[in-house]
Amino acid sequence: MLTSDAIKRKAIELGFDLCGISPVDNFPELTFLDEWLARGYAGEMAYMSRSAERRADVRAVVPGARSVIVTGTLYNAGSDPGDGATQGLESPRHQGLTPATAIIARYAWGDDYHDVLKSRLDALLAWMRQESPDAFDARAYVDTGPVQERVYAQYAGLGWIGKNTCLINAEHGSWLFLAEIICTLPLEPDTQGLEQCGTCRRCLDACPTGALVEPGVLDSTHCLSYLTIELRTGIPEEHRAALGTRVYGCDVCQDVCPYNQPSSHSADAAWQPRRGLDLPRLVELWQRPDTDLRALTEGSAMTRAKLTGLRRNLAVAIGNSGDPDALAALREPRTDQPSAADPMVVEHVQWALGPAAPKPFGAKAG
Numbered sequence: 129m130l131t132s133d134a135i136k137r138k139a140i141e142l143g144f145d146l147c148g149i150s151p152v153d154n155f156p157e158l159t160f161l162d163e164w165l166a167r168g169y170a171g172e173m174a175y176m177s178r179s180a181e182r183r184a185d186v187r188a189v190v191p192g193a194r195s196v197i198v199t200g201t202l203y204n205a206g207s208d209p210g211d212g213a214t215q216g217l218e219s220p221r222h223q224g225l226t227p228a229t230a231i232i233a234r235y236a237w238g239d240d241y242h243d244v245l246k247s248r249l250d251a252l253l254a255w256m257r258q259e260s261p262d263a264f265d266a267r268a269y270v271d272t273g274p275v276q277e278r279v280y281a282q283y284a285g286l287g288w289i290g291k292n293t294c295l296i297n298a299e300h301g302s303w304l305f306l307a308e309i310i311c312t313l314p315l316e317p318d319t320q321g322l323e324q325c326g327t328c329r330r331c332l333d334a335c336p337t338g339a340l341v342e343p344g345v346l347d348s349t350h351c352l353s354y355l356t357i358e359l360r361t362g363i364p365e366e367h368r369a370a371l372g373t374r375v376y377g378c379d380v381c382q383d384v385c386p387y388n389q390p391s392s393h394s395a396d397a398a399w400q401p402r403r404g405l406d407l408p409r410l411v412e413l414w415q416r417p418d419t420d421l422r423a424l425t426e427g428s429a430m431t432r433a434k435l436t437g438l439r440r441n442l443a444v445a446i447g448n449s450g451d452p453d454a455l456a457a458l459r460e461p462r463t464d465q466p467s468a469a470d471p472m473v474v475e476h477v478q479w480a481l482g483p484a485a486p487k488p489f490g491a492k493a494g
């Protein structure tokens with residue numbers, strides 16, 4: 129007999145920090161997706177609409193599904209918040225932050241979680257097949273599947289969906305990758321996690337663009353994570369200043385969350401910052417030839433933005449930084465940076481060098 133407890137023990141052994149079992153049911157939280165899409169909050173993420181029907185019920189993905197095994201993996205490798213510029217906190221890592229530092233969302237500092245966690249999930253599933261006396265159907269997903277994983281994580285007892293839309297675990301906070309196995313086994317479920325945000329609304333108040341339009345509701349089209357990662361076109365001008373020196377993603381609504389203070393840390397080698405991505409200077413990143421920039425981000429989650437997307441973000445961040453060295457680098461056309469000649473990137477470089485960009489340190493435009 130393959131028990132829920134045995135699966136959870138094995139998951140921990142394989143490197144997951146949390147594991148719980150959700151039943152498969154028509155949870156009310158699953159129904160909001162249609163309204164969220166109808167409001168246009170998915171922006172250009174057309175795949176969300178295309179997969180909406182399957183996202184409404186995991187039984188559309190695995191017919192006869194009875195259980196969802198949800199894992200949580202801590203990825204915060206910093207000794208403190210990486211986006212500490214937003215909080216005025218003092219610590220060794222914050223002291224490494226200068227106005228010319230490129231800020232990268234914590235989840236992207238190390239190896240690509242899709243690859244790392246998929247191999248761990250596959251190992252868990254292979255072990256389950258070996259241990260189970262009965263044959264069963266199953267699918268394993270890391271983020272990219274048509275699954276509303278935070279809903280199942282909540283029903284698997286891993287935590288609750290906070291007002292910042294992240295899954296929050298009362299003990300470990302929200303720096304968690306979620307990954308799951310949907311299966312036809314009728315496993316003993318866990319108890320649903322209870323909401324513990326209470327009257328707090330720090331995340332809503334701290335969001336630089338007002339993307340959290342109401343508690344637990346994100347308008348992606350205003351979210352800096354979406355704008356720097358998912359968006360394939362230009363970043364709307366009204367959001368460029370709010371980007372600050374972030375070049376990939378945004379951690380603000382998690383940094384300010386009391387459940388991340390103090391924050392839990394992971395010693396897993398997979399999530400430690402790569403050389404070159406640990407508090408890099410904007411100018412260092414921009415000056416890299418395309419081949420170099422590609423090699424630096426290869427195998428990390430940062431490949432999702434593509435090179436042109438990363439250069440677009442860097443241009444805006446440099447404009448916001450006012451760093452004279454970085455602004456000078458923007459003015460130098462180079463043959464080993466073909467992505468910088470992309471018309472979208474060129475437009476953002478012109479913005480960064482022009483009068484519209486903030487010049488906080490008195491750097492001259494033009």
Ligand code: SF4
Nearest residue numbers: 335351352378380381
């Ligand atoms: S990630 Fe940043 S921009 Fe997006 S909702 Fe959170 S604080 Fe706002």
Ligand code: SF4
Nearest residue numbers: 290291325328331385
């Ligand atoms: S900051 Fe406050 S309201 Fe926002 S998710 Fe954290 S506890 Fe909830």
